[in-house]
Amino acid sequence: MAISERKKKILAAVVEEYIRTAEPVGSKAIARRGELSCSPATIRNELAELVSLGYLEQPHTSAGRVPTPMGYRMYVNELMEKQKMSLEETEELNRRLNQKLQQLDDTIRDVSRLASQLTDYPALALTTQIAVTVKRFDLIYVDANNFIIVLMLSNNSVKSKLVHLPVSVDQELVKRLAALFNAGFTGMEDEKITPALIHATERAADDSLGLTAVISAFVLETLGEVKTPTAFLSGENRLLNQPEFRDPDKAHRLMSYLSGGGRILPASEALGGSDEVKVLIGPENVAEELKDSSVVIASFDAGDHTRCLIGVVGPTRMDYSAVAAKLSFLAAGLSRRLGGGEAPPEGMHNKLIIKEIDDGHERR
Amino acid sequence: MAISERKKKILAAVVEEYIRTAEPVGSKAIARRGELSCSPATIRNELAELVSLGYLEQPHTSAGRVPTPMGYRMYVNELMEKQKMSLEETEELNRRLNQKLQQLDDTIRDVSRLASQLTDYPALALTTQIAVTVKRFDLIYVDANNFIIVLMLSNNSVKSKLVHLPVSVDQELVKRLAALFNAGFTGMEDEKITPALIHATERAADDSLGLTAVISAFVLETLGEVKTPTAFLSGENRLLNQPEFRDPDKAHRLMSYLSGGGRILPASEALGGSDEVKVLIGPENVAEELKDSSVVIASFDAGDHTRCLIGVVGPTRMDYSAVAAKLSFLAAGLSRRLGGGEAPPEGMHNKLIIKEIDDGHERR
DNA sequence: TGTTGGCACTCTCTTGTTCCGAGTGCTAAT
């Protein structure tokens, strides 16, 4: 199914022109670009063939041509020249990436926002933690009615909560519980934390107040929460920039699909995938609502069993080249910063940031 | 400027009918409602007067009448009968409120989502912490290169973070630091934490590793973060349900204004206000972008120096009555759960409160 | 005096028609 070199050039021209103008592109327009040295008539012939091959279609008999999903696919796979971001863009992005980097869960929202700003399409960011366990327990005795639970998780994040009790506890019990939990619960995935285990702990601690239950509930909840994929959507409104979404109903449909966030997950087969940028064009999407939109997805490793995904949604007439380049860069940057090494990106790093904040007195 | 009883009835009828249908309402339509026992002709006369009084206007000579902002204002202030939510709605809402209640900062997003779902307009939720201090410090020594900072804040929330160090620390230093911070930093507002204080602490602790700096940076950052008003926007897309936003440009303008979240803050004069529901109609809004939309705002106390605000945005032709009722109820529910008492609403407490609300009835 | 029915008038919205231009497909010439 090889097609001639010239057809490829023409196809690429159609795609690019259509991306630019959002209007069906005619033979003349292509000829005018000057890349091909032949007349509109010749191009017409080629166009006709491209149509019958399925790469293009015409909205009606006397209109220009528009790429089909297959045409876009061909373009993305073979024709598109991978864009690089300009130096300024690169720097700008790096600057912004450096600014906010603490723990992933805080960042994820910024990431989606960033991706959306960058590309001017709505963007979705999500993370999945494949497996988490508690690495360490601490219970801090505050006073007779309050204590703090501190969990350090296997991904080096720390979660904590104040527990308020209507009854008094003594410091001894709290200590005992901490020890027991450290002994019995560390390194366990949440499925392994059974009612039986909890019960055993309760007895061992001689806990008549139900603290064990409270604590283990928090543990389960926390592990569950961390493991639950979280999704953030930003810039939905940018959809309205696109002429194909000038129909409010269409826009609304897609937007409400998107704001139901996680449901892009069908596409998260990509989660396990490589670090490449994936493009899903129109009907290639599994979700019905996306059948005539396209999605560009970058996924990367964010350290300790965490997979992170950034997706950008737009019309099939999307600037694949630019978007892919930007996402790819973004993913690479985040991956470098978050993933890889064992050490969380803290410590020294912080110091630098500290200075910034101290001097600049300007937050935000 | 008193207007006759009948005029009021007619005005109310126009507003309600217009809210329902989104179409200019004519004399016949009002007559057909049957509330007034007079002919369309009479109503026409009254309508004409209401127009010249400024409560109504007509899009063009031979169209029905549409309320002006002044008309809406009159309606909201005097005519509107405060709706009550139906029993089912009340129950449903209570159920959902009970489901998720941990700390406010986690909830705030859910609150905006809830408000939006409830009203079918975009909703914005934001919190401001007037003043926060640290109530208690803990440093947990993990190993030579890691320790955990745990802050308990004056609003009873707990924040924690793992600090990773490229150098070794001994347990003694960590203990010393915890004691020093507890002595020197508790109860301080963030402005009071000066570089001088930090420096003094550093010397007192004999800390050559810069831990003091790291810790105090975290403190400042945390306090700053908590104090920074956070806003959450949900359901922007619901705007597209409204016929007045079928123009994508108009919709887009408003949506991007909204997604810049905090900028509703001009309206947050309301933050200090009472617990009443406020309605800002069209030009009453300060923000240029809202000049032809309306905002319904409920604000309430969420405990310890925290003021929380829920706002709903829609066209001026908004179902004020229903929205106000719902927001008011929502605010009351949250206020009861979060605010008031000294004790944080956690642990056992939740359960008790729940019962109370379930059995007892709503207070308007 | 306030209310009512009637009627001419105004203005928008819809539908149908026409016209224009962009772009095609085909054919014949190079």
Add this chain to the structure above:
DNA sequence: ATTAGCACTCGGAACAAGAGAGTGCCAACA
């Protein structure tokens, strides 16, 4: 194989006519 020319097609803009909804006003009525 490429090109120029030409008739043809089709959508969209522009325009005209008709329908419908609603008004304003006047004259009659309680």
